[in-house]
Amino acid sequence: MKAITFDDFGTADVLQLTDVPEPVLRPDDLLVRNRAVGVNRADLNQRRGAYGRADFGDSTLMGLEIAGEVIAMGANVSGFALGDRVMGIVGGGAYAEIARIDHRMAVQVPHGLDDVQAAAVPEVFVTAHEALVHLGRLEAGERVLIHAAAGGVGSAAVQLAHAIGAQVFASASGDKLDRVRAFGADVGIDHRAQDFAEVVAAETGGRGVDVVIDFVGAPYFERNVRALADGGRLVQVGVMGGTAGASMPIDRLLFGHLQIMGTVMKSRTPAVKQAMTRRFAQRWLAQFGSGELQPVIDTVWPLAQAADAHRRMESGLSVGKIVLSVP
Template sequence: MKAIVITSFGAADVLKIEEREKPVINDDEVLIRVKAAGVNRPDVFQRKGSYPPPPDAPQDIPGLEVAGIVEVLGANVKQWKIKDKVCALVAGGGYAEYVKVNAGHCLPVPEGLTFLEAAGLPETVFTVWSNVFQRAALKLDEKFLIHGGSSGIGTTAIQLAKYIGAEVVVTVGSDEKGQYCLELGADSFINYKSQDFEIELKDKPVDVVLDMIGGDYFQKNIEVLKPDGRLVYINAMEGNTVSLNIMQMMRKRLSITGSTLRNREAAFKTALTQDILEKVWPIFAAGQYKSTVFKVFPMEQASKAHELMESSQHLGKIILEMN
C-alpha cells in the first residue's frame, strides 16, 4: 500500500509517500480500505516530534481518523461485514490506503454523508463528546465558551452544543471566522485580535469553557466562569504550566479537567463509541449537522494540507483523499 510517512521530524515537507506492507489485523480488528482521512493538529505535533504515538500504533504514519470500506474481518468481529462503509478513530496510521482498527472503535458512515465528510467526524466528535458532554456535563440552557470556534473541534462543539440547547459563545481570530461560527449556530463571537474575552464576558459569565490554548488563557477562563463552572482542556498550545489560586477555585466551586484520547485504553474507546452511536449519530441521521469540510487534498499533497493547518486560515476540517 501507499502511505504518507514522516521521514524525519521537521517542517511539512518531511511528509513523503512510501510503499508499506498492509497492516495485519488481530481477531478483534478490521482492516479498512481508506477513502479519506482527517487532518488534525496532533498530526502536526507528531510530525514535529512532540506527540509520539502509542507503542502499538504505526510510529511514522500519522492520521487519527478515517472513513472507508471494511475489507478484512478479525475472527471475533460480529458487528461488521465485508464492504460496510465505516468511519473510525485510530491511534495512528490513518494517512494510508489501508489501516487496521479495533472493530469497537468504528461507526457507520451516516446516511447522506460522503466518505470525505465522514472522515472528518471521529476525532472531533469523540473529543467533544468525551470532554464537553461526559466530563464537563454541558446541559440545556447553560452558557458555553469555545476557544478556537472555527477549528474542527470548535465547529463540532458548536453544533452539538446547540443541538442540546446551550448558548454558545466562541473566540475567533477574524470576523470572517466569527460569521462562519454564527452560520453554524453560535450565538455570538469574540475576535481575540481586537477584543479581550475576559473583559467582554466580565458581566456575562459562562458555565463551561472548552480550551485548547492554555497559557495565559487559564486565569482568564477562571475569571469568566460562573460559580460551579467547569473548565475543560483538550490541548495547551500556548503553554501547559499555569498558576492556580486554590481559594478562588474553592469559592467559585469550580471543576477543572481535561483529557487526551489517543492513549486511552481500548475498552474506554469502545464504550465511548457506543455512547456516540446512541446519542450523537441520530443527529446526523436527522440531517441536523452541517458538514464542515473546508478543503480536500489528494494524499500526494499531505504537506500542503499540513501547511494549511499550521496557517490557521481554514474554517472547519481539512481532509486527505486517498487514491
C-alpha cells in the same frame, strides 16, 4: 500499498508517499480500504517529533481517523459486514490506502454523508462530546464558552452545544466569526480585538458561563477560571498556547465551587477510547443522518499532497476539518 512516511522529524517537507506493507489483520480488527482521512493537529506534532517513534496501537504510520469500506474482518468481529462503509479513530496508520481499526472503535457511516464528510467526524465530534457532555455535563439553558471555535473540535463543540440548547459564546479570529455564528454560536468574540472574559461578564451581567472548553492553555487559564459562574466547569482539551506561566486564582476556585478537568484522547487506554466512541455514537449519530449536525470541511487534498494539508493547518487560516482523499 501507498502511505505517507517520513525519515526524519521536521517541517512538512519531510512527508513522502512511499510503498509500505499492508497492515496485518488481528482478531478484533476491521481492515478498511480508506477513501478519506482526517488531518489533526496531533499529526503535526508527530511529524515534528513530539511523540518520538511512537506506536499508538495500530501503526507507527501517521493519522488518527479514517473513512472507507470494510475489506476484511477478524475472527472476533461482530456487527459489521464486508463492504460496510465505516468511519472511526485509529491508533495510527490512517495516512495510507489501507488501515486496520479495532471494530469497537468503528461506526457505520450515516446515510447521507459522503466519504470526505465521514472522515471529518470521528476525532473532533468524539472529543467535543467528551468535553462538553461527559465531563462538562452541559445542559439546556446553560451557558458555554468555546475557544478556537473555528477549528475542528471547536466547530464540532459549537454545533453540539447549540443542539443541546445552551447559549454559546465562541472565540475565534474576527474574520471567522460569521462562520462560527453559522455553526450555532450566539455570541462571537474576536480573540485578537476583545477580551473574552470582559465580553462574558458584560453579556451575563457578571454571572459567567457554566462551562468553558479551552484549547489554548496557559495564556487563557486564569481568565477562563474567572469567567466561570459558581459551580462552573473548565475542561482543558489542548495547550496550543503553551503551559508555562499559568496562574491559578485559588480563591475563585474554592469559593466558586469550580471544577477543572483535562482530557487527551491519544493517551487513553483502548477500553476508555471505545467507551468514548460508544457514548458519542449513542447520543449523536442519528443527527448526522438527519442533517442536524454537519461536519465542517475546510479543504480536501490528495493523500500524496499531505504536506500541503499540513501547511494549510499550520497557516492558521483553516475553518473546520482538513481532509485527505485516498484514490
